[in-house]
Amino acid sequence: MSILESFSLAVKNILSSKTRTLLTMLGIIIGVAAVIVIVGLGNGLEQYMTDSFSGLGTNTLTVSVSSRGSTRSLSVDEMYGIVDENSQYLDQCSPTVSMNGYVKIGSDTVSSTSVQGVSEDYVDISGASVSSGRNLQYSDMKLRAKVCVIGAYIDRAYFGGSAVGQTMRIYGTTFTIVGVLAQQDEDLEEGGSDDCIYLPYTTASRISGEVSSYVITMKDENYIDQSVAALENALYEVFSSDDYYTVTSMAEMVETMTSMINILVGVLAGIAAISLVVGGIGIMNIMLVSVTERTREIGIRKSLGAKERYIMQQFVIEAASTSALGGVTGILLGDLLSVAASVVATRLMGENLSVSPTLAAVAAAFGISVGIGILFGYLPAKKAAVLNPIDALHYD
Template identity: 65%
Template sequence: MSLIETFQLALKNILGSKMRTFLTMLGIIIGVCAVIVIVGLGNGMQGYIESQFEDMGTDSLTVMIMGRGSSRSVSDEEMYEMVADNSDLLKQISPTVTMTGILKIGSDSITTTSMTGVSEDYFSMKDYTVAQGRGLQCTDMENRKKVCVIGQYLNMAYYGGSAVGQTLKIGGTTFTIVGVLAQQSSDLEEGGTDDCVYLPYTTASRLNYTGTISSYTITVQDKDQVSEAKSLVESELYEIFEDDDAYTVTSMAEMLDTMNEMVNVIIYILAAIAAISLVVGGIGIMNIMLVSVTERTREIGIRKALGARESVIMRQFVIEAATTSSMGGILGILLGYGLSSVATMVIARVMPDTPITVSPSLLAVLVAFGVSTGIGIVFGYIPAKKAANLNPIDALHYD
């Protein structure tokens, strides 16, 4: 009997008892579906995390200077010189000074707005676009000018879209608005990405009464050289302070890798738990194939009496088990894609600000199908072996 004929006979036997076959495949269907949805959710979470880190800049380093008591510190001029001397790795630098105090626009006092002192290069480093007016300039830094650039939320909520040329107050000091950034997030909301004010870092430093600047953002020439650039900055700072505790250098790319590793571990654990149902499905297939061997004992006896070899009998039952599990795998894949689409719509409705797309990968689908087929072969071996080893005389007398 050829392989095609064996497969056709297997399909005939499977379809001859549709309900029993479906119940046998149920464990495989659920297992494959669960694995695909979980892996798809993991892919969606990774995509969302990567998009969030892209907004913060995966090509950037964040440097925090704690200093070494009052004996040694580092000036912004020295930090700029460090970047200039290592231009093969480092691209741009901006001091960042977080402002405290209350923002006042007219008679309104606002506490949710982020207020940050930055350099003239900060907007290009973060890929921010100035939609109205101008950005911060070098002369603003040198002369400690009281000017600022605001986010689109403040522009629309408090100035009716015409903020350039108007004023606001930070800690009692009046600033003139010289520019408005283009909208960054999909929704303009209080406390969001577009609820922000940027002013010259030199001005912010003076208003904060800080003698030195303790935070810097540095971009690198090539994303693939982030680790090398981080080591360089750490080495330069160590030469200044001779103390590892005097500074910290954080890489957004390394943070992203760490987050992805954590997500992968969680997804692998959940997928492994879901895959337990595949084993349960395999046990169900083995059980039903043992029943099938018992039901078809006389058939097996007749075939062996007519000269069918043990290998042919064994192949027949293994193919039948593998076909059953493969069909369950296909149904599980289809159901998994359907549930993934439903899950994406549910997430979009429940968490509109968290665009996570449940997207199963091709590799996950291929692995799930391969495992489901393998389960059928493995768990179908014992019933097939039992069928092949039947004594034809005893089989013919079986009632």
């Protein structure tokens, strides 16, 4: 008997008992669909994380510095000097001063707005651009000018799109708005990326304290390790200890979070795959029942000269076909659930999160389902193959 004939006979046996076959495949269907959705969710989260951090710049290093008491501290000029000395790896640098305080625009007091003191390079480092007016300039840093650049949300919400030349009060000090940044988020909302104010770091440090962090860009992301090492070595020479500074790479943060997501997805996919094993046990059980029901048929075939390997081949192919059919159904169900999950996740989170299973995941799920059918169909097939034809013919 050829494999094609065995497959044709297997399809007939499967179709002859549709309800039993569906119930048999249920574990496989659920397992495959669950694995596909979970892997797709993991891919979506990974892409969402990458997109979120790419806006912050994966080619940036963040340096946090704390003064070593009265014995040693790092000035802004010294940090610029370190960047210049390692120009083969490092490019732009911006001191940053975070300001926690209120902003008063006219009669409105704003508390959710992000206020930072930065250099003239920060807008370029962050990937933003100025849509109207001008950016902060080097002269603003030197003169400690009371000027600022604001995000698109503040421009629209409080100035009706005409903020350039207007004033606002930060920490009780009046600042003149000299520029408005181009919109970054799809929607303008309070607390978003467009709800921000940048002022000269020299002015900010006079108001709220010294500079304690820096954002530095790398010339080539492929040399992250070398860039970090060069920066840490220079800082170690200044402080003679690594307790007073921290160098953080955005790319490393993305890689770490991606690894965590992959581990979580792997664990969840492993749990979901348990149902595949349960489905395999169901297939083995139903095939054992099928062998019992078809004992006389097996006896007749063996008495007519059918070899053991043909009998075994027939039942293994039938088990594999049942499992493969369940795998295909599970893939279709998993794709439908992925589309539905994308819509639900996007609406609930308000973010563009796509649950997108990869072709490799789909192929692996199908391959595993077929493999499980063969694995769990072997025992019933072996039992059928070794039946004594005389006993089989006398079976009632």
